[in-house]
Amino acid sequence: MTAILSLRNVSRAYVRGRQRVNVLENVDFEVGRCEFVAIMGPSGSGKTTLLNIIGGLDRPNTGRVRVAGEEIGRLSARQLAQWRSRHVGFLFQFYNLLPMLTAAQNVELPLLLTGLSSAKRRQNVRILLELVGLADRARHRPAELSGGQQQRVAIARALVSDPTLLVCDEPTGDLDRAASQDILDLLQLLNAEHDKTIVMVTHDPKAAERASRVLHVDKGRLSNAGPRQGRISEVMRAAL
Numbered sequence: 001m002t003a004i005l006s007l008r009n010v011s012r013a014y015v016r017g018r019q020r021v022n023v024l025e026n027v028d029f030e031v032g033r034c035e036f037v038a039i040m041g042p043s044g045s046g047k048t049t050l051l052n053i054i055g056g057l058d059r060p061n062t063g064r065v066r067v068a069g070e071e072i073g074r075l076s077a078r079q080l081a082q083w084r085s086r087h088v089g090f091l092f093q094f095y096n097l098l099p100m101l102t103a104a105q106n107v108e109l110p111l112l113l114t115g116l117s118s119a120k121r122r123q124n125v126r127i128l129l130e131l132v133g134l135a136d137r138a139r140h141r142p143a144e145l146s147g148g149q150q151q152r153v154a155i156a157r158a159l160v161s162d163p164t165l166l167v168c169d170e171p172t173g174d175l176d177r178a179a180s181q182d183i184l185d186l187l188q189l190l191n192a193e194h195d196k197t198i199v200m201v202t203h204d205p206k207a208a209e210r211a212s213r214v215l216h217v218d219k220g221r222l223s224n225a226g227p228r229q230g231r232i233s234e235v236m237r238a239a240l
Contacts, residue, residue: 004164004197005031005054010063011220012049023049024060025220036191036198038211047201047217048169054199055167056084068164085113089158093170095150097142097157104129104138107156114161128156131194132186148179155186159196166190168200172207184210 012024023046031037041047052058053065056072065072067087075083097106104125111121129135132152142150151171158166168187172180188210190196200211208214216223 002033003030004033004035004068005199006064006066007054008064008066010050010053010060010065012046012053012058012060022220024053024217027063027220027222029215029222031197031199034191034195034197035213036188036211037200038208038214039199039201039217040203040205040208040214041217045217046220050217050222051167051169051199051201054165055088055090056080085110085161087164089161089163089166091151091154091158091166091168091171093173095142095147095154095174097150097153099142102139102141103134103145103153103156106142106153107160110157110161124160125156128160129153131159132156146179147175148182151175151179151183152186155183155190159190164197166196166198168198168202170202171200172202172204180204180207 007027007029010024010027011022013020013022015021027050039047039050049058053060054067056067056075059073070083072080072083098109101109104122107125107128108121111124114121116124126135126138129138132155134149134152134156137145137149137153142153145153151174166187171187172183175183184207187198187200191198191212198211200207202208213224
């Protein structure tokens, strides 16, 4: 399987007063193209820091991070922001939708930084809202949507620029069990039928079971929880 993400000897530490806190230590791992990886660990274990480094929101003190063949540690802050807009779709626990915008307008936001025409932007938004099952909610604002529907809008927004990676930080953490299952079903669909590469941090063992591979972070060190299970299907990328 071709590696789309590679971390080599990645370490990250912070200084608090006179104390140096090692958050990640010599992390090495790869994520294959079209893989769905879950990262678990107790609070303070370093898993969110690891996710932020993968998504280019943080930089390691040592080591290399390569995504789609590009070493992102060599990029300037401006280049890194441009890289994120092309390669990473972020999905967070609390949706981060703008309350005064409709679902369609929230999904369109990442495309406003591109050179796409308004007609093409609207077409892409329509395709993504259909994909997440919310075509009939395009004109609704977040307050008019359930938590699960808001997270579906957030997923559509994360995917609208067709990123290389979908990076998810506790995507079901603010949802009830039924809505959580719906979101996990959708993530599995995106992985299995649309070949989306997904890296997800979660506290929920039930959510982690949906991934093809589970990793554990504890005290800054990464370990495998089990063997990789391939789940790759043919792509309909042109539809996105």
